[in-house]
Amino acid sequence: MNTSIVIADDHPLMLRGLTDFLTSKGFxxxxxxxxxxxxxxxxxxxKPQIAILDIRMPHKTGLEIAEACKKNDLPTKIILITFDKEEEVFDQAKAFNVYGYILKEFAIEEIETCIESVVNGVPYFSEEIASYLEASDEENKPDELNLLTKSELKIVKLISENKTSQDVADELSISVRTVDKHRSNIVSKLGLDNKPTSLSIWASLNKRHL
Known part of the structure; x- marks a missing residue:
């Protein structure tokens, strides 16, 4: 394997452990x-193919490095290793085109598979973080969504994507009048007020659950 890699971590044992392990594997x-x-x-x-970065480091975090790489169109693919399970941090990582996200406690177990996936252009995220976020999402899912029919859920999803009633009508091959009727029913079921923007705001805030 000739995959070129830069590794950064402010914990010497973690840095040495990853370096020795990957060197032994031919990276x-x-x-x-x-x-x-x-x-x-x-x-x-x-300009290595891959940079494996701790998220929390002095002077510049792994996320800030990923953001700078994206801004400056650097070709290096970023893999983050972290203890963080917060959804906000994970969302930032995805926004900055991070290709890999591994929890530190599983770093040695998963890093080789992660690198191979990333080299082939396929993002890799620890199963543990994916499961955690799914469970967290399910716990925080608004109960009101259970009141909506499949058709109404489709409409709310499109509204969350800033689609107008005309856009929704065109996409679902229905009339604007039908869309507006659905919107009225949805607003009622969700207990929203009748302001034109109320449903759009609600849909945007709950987009990840749709």
Whole structure:
């Protein structure tokens, strides 16, 4: 394997452990760093295929490095290793085109599979984080959604994507009058007021559950 990799972690044992493990597996570790600025400079200079980054590092976090790489169109694919299970952090990672997201407690077990997946252009996220987020999403799912029919759910999903009534009508091959009737029923079931923007705001806030 000639995959070029930069590794950055401010914990020396984690950094050494990953470096030794991946070297033993034939990966080409071209640089390592213990802080975010050094890691980003290595990425800019060496342009490795992959950068494996701790999320929380001094001077620049893994997320900030990922954001900078995206902004500057750097070709390096980012894999983050972290203890964080917060949905907000995960969403930020996806927004910055992070290709891999691994929980630290499973890093050695999953990193090789993750790298192979990422090299082939397929994002890889720890099953544990996916399961955690699914469970969290299910717990926070609004009960009101259970009141809606399948047709109404389709309409709410389209509204969450900022579609107008005409857009919804065109996509579902129904009339605008039918869409408006559905909207009225949905507003009633959800207990919203009759302001034109109320349903759009509600749909946007609950988009991930649709």
């Amino acid at each position: 080409n570790i071209v640089g390592s760093a213990t802080d975010g600025n050094s890691a980003y400079n290595l990425i800019v200079k060496l």
